[in-house]
Amino acid sequence: MIEVRNLTKRYGDLMAIRDVSFNVARGEILGFLGPNGAGKTTTMRILTGFMPATSGTVTVDGFDVFESSFEVRRRIGYLPETPPLYTDMTVESYLQFVARIKAVPRSDIADAVARVSATCGLTDVRGRLTGHLSKGYRQRVGLAQALIHDPPVLVLDEPTIGLDPRQIIEIRKLIRELAGNRTVILSTHILPEVSQICEKVVILAAGRIALEERMENLLKQGLSLEEIFLQAISKEEALEEAEAQAEAGAEAP
Amino acid sequence: MKNALAIAAREIRSYFVSPVAYVVLTGFLLLSGWFFFNLLARFSYLLQIYGSMGRGGAELERLNLNEFVISPLLHNLSVVLVILIPMITMRTFAEEKRLGTFELLLTSPLRVGEIVAGKFLGALVFVTLMLSLTAIYPILLVVYGDPEMGIMLSGYLGLFLVAASFLSIGLLTSSLTENQIIAAVSSLVALLLLYVISWPADTSTPTIGAVLHYLSVTEHFSEFVKGVIDSRALAYFVSLIAAALFLTHRSVESLRWR
Numbered sequence: 001m002i003e004v005r006n007l008t009k010r011y012g013d014l015m016a017i018r019d020v021s022f023n024v025a026r027g028e029i030l031g032f033l034g035p036n037g038a039g040k041t042t043t044m045r046i047l048t049g050f051m052p053a054t055s056g057t058v059t060v061d062g063f064d065v066f067e068s069s070f071e072v073r074r075r076i077g078y079l080p081e082t083p084p085l086y087t088d089m090t091v092e093s094y095l096q097f098v099a100r101i102k103a104v105p106r107s108d109i110a111d112a113v114a115r116v117s118a119t120c121g122l123t124d125v126r127g128r129l130t131g132h133l134s135k136g137y138r139q140r141v142g143l144a145q146a147l148i149h150d151p152p153v154l155v156l157d158e159p160t161i162g163l164d165p166r167q168i169i170e171i172r173k174l175i176r177e178l179a180g181n182r183t184v185i186l187s188t189h190i191l192p193e194v195s196q197i198c199e200k201v202v203i204l205a206a207g208r209i210a211l212e213e214r215m216e217n218l219l220k221q222g223l224s225l226e227e228i229f230l231q232a233i234s235k236e237e238a239l240e241e242a243e244a245q246a247e248a249g250a251e252a253p
Numbered sequence: 254m255k256n257a258l259a260i261a262a263r264e265i266r267s268y269f270v271s272p273v274a275y276v277v278l279t280g281f282l283l284l285s286g287w288f289f290f291n292l293l294a295r296f297s298y299l300l301q302i303y304g305s306m307g308r309g310g311a312e313l314e315r316l317n318l319n320e321f322v323i324s325p326l327l328h329n330l331s332v333v334l335v336i337l338i339p340m341i342t343m344r345t346f347a348e349e350k351r352l353g354t355f356e357l358l359l360t361s362p363l364r365v366g367e368i369v370a371g372k373f374l375g376a377l378v379f380v381t382l383m384l385s386l387t388a389i390y391p392i393l394l395v396v397y398g399d400p401e402m403g404i405m406l407s408g409y410l411g412l413f414l415v416a417a418s419f420l421s422i423g424l425l426t427s428s429l430t431e432n433q434i435i436a437a438v439s440s441l442v443a444l445l446l447l448y449v450i451s452w453p454a455d456t457s458t459p460t461i462g463a464v465l466h467y468l469s470v471t472e473h474f475s476e477f478v479k480g481v482i483d484s485r486a487l488a489y490f491v492s493l494i495a496a497a498l499f500l501t502h503r504s505v506e507s508l509r510w511r
Contacts, residue, residue: 050360070362083353084353084356086263098357100259101357101362101363103256
């Protein structure tokens with residue numbers, strides 16, 4: 001469903017991600033792991049067509065993100081790191097607006113808003129301003145917004161960040177329920193979350209893929225996810241250091 | 254087109270749920286009322302003086318409402334627009350970038366043109382409302398006096414075109430930054446410059462002078478206020494709006510390519 005090939009993104013001199021490739025099959029939930037600053041958000045922003053890569057390709061459902069950006073954007077529901085809320089709108093009018101710009105047919109808008117409000121537990125706060133909601137509710141409105149056009153692909157950037165433990169459990173449950181035949185990419189640095197929800201794991205460290213493996217194969221190794229994560233990251237960081245040293249060596253006479 | 258309307262509708266709504274719309278409308282009406290009152294008071298004072306000096310006929314004919322009330326009123330309002338329009342447009346793009354809602358717009362199946370058109374349309378509806386509220390003064394004049402209708406309408410068309418071009422420039426500066434103050438100040442500077450750009454025209458070489466005259470908003474606006482709808486002036490405003498919106502389009506699109 002999603003194919004990422006040799007993706008590289010440069011911000012001036014900084015290499016945010018380099019040569020990142022991975023696949024996500026239809027209906028799979030992919031856990032996207034990595035320390036802060038590893039390039040998770042950058043990768044997701046490229047995937048959703050928010051910004052272009054310096055090189056490399058991404059296809060979603062057979063459509064290239066750069067060439068048929070429009071088709072890709074129709075098929076993706078995206079929850080950015082901070083939910084993109086207009087704080088002066090009520091939950092209901094906000095969702096109606098998003099439905100309109102996501103090309104939900106006019107006659108289906110009321111149904112779509114009712115559906116996602118029910119799924120995300122927003123029915124009681126439909127009339128409240130999004131700016132007055134608690135963090136947990138804002139996150140849910142963000143999720144509802146991503147679901148409104150019933151997209152086959154969901155991209156969620158740290159959907160459980162800043163929530164209390166009960167809310168985290170609720171959101172996880174929600175994501176699992178939503179998955180069904182949807183393809184989900186979920187970024188996080190909470191490891192237990194991944195072992196609970198995801199079927200496949202990609203670990204990103206210093207802008208590179210450190211590990212791409214199916215969950216069941218990882219569990220067979222008998223190591224905890226923490227250990228696997230730390231191993232993968234330290235390997236990547238050692239590589240980075242060696243590279244830096246080699247460069248310094250090459251420059252010295 | 255449907256998408257542009259959705260964005261315009263949201264835009265208009267956000268003007269009116271925040272205090273911005275009410276503060277701007279009140280301020281504009283207060284100032285325009287003050288201008289109108291004073292211009293009219295001066296006009297009736299002049300009438301009295303002329304009357305008491307026993308002059309009549311041709312000299313009294315020269316005193317007319319269009320030239321002594323409406324024309325200066327419209328000119329004053331255009332100066333107020335220079336200051337108020339940047340405050341109306343400063344949030345359009347800058348705030349979206351700060352709130353993160355720009356990410357929503359750019360990852361939705363929308364064309365950049367639809368986003369820009371929607372924002373422009375929303376602001377234009379608001380400003381049209383603002384200008385039409387001041388129509389009460391010309392209406393009073395029509396009821397109690399005898400001004401030329403045609404000249405008045407052409408003056409208002411001019412004011413509308415000035416407002417629309419100012420809006421498009423305001424959108425452009427807002428699209429360049431995520432800081433609303435920077436957006437407001439830079440569009441204020443740009444608008445003021447456009448307003449006074451012809452000042453050195455008469456002392457410079459004829460070619461440069463002609464160019465500066467042509468670039469000036471005031472010069473074209475004055476034609477409309479005098480009741481002259483010149484196709485050159487129309488072309489000026491339309492191309493100014495088109496150029497500013499085109500640059501806004503490029504600037505929004507470039508966010509994708511940075």
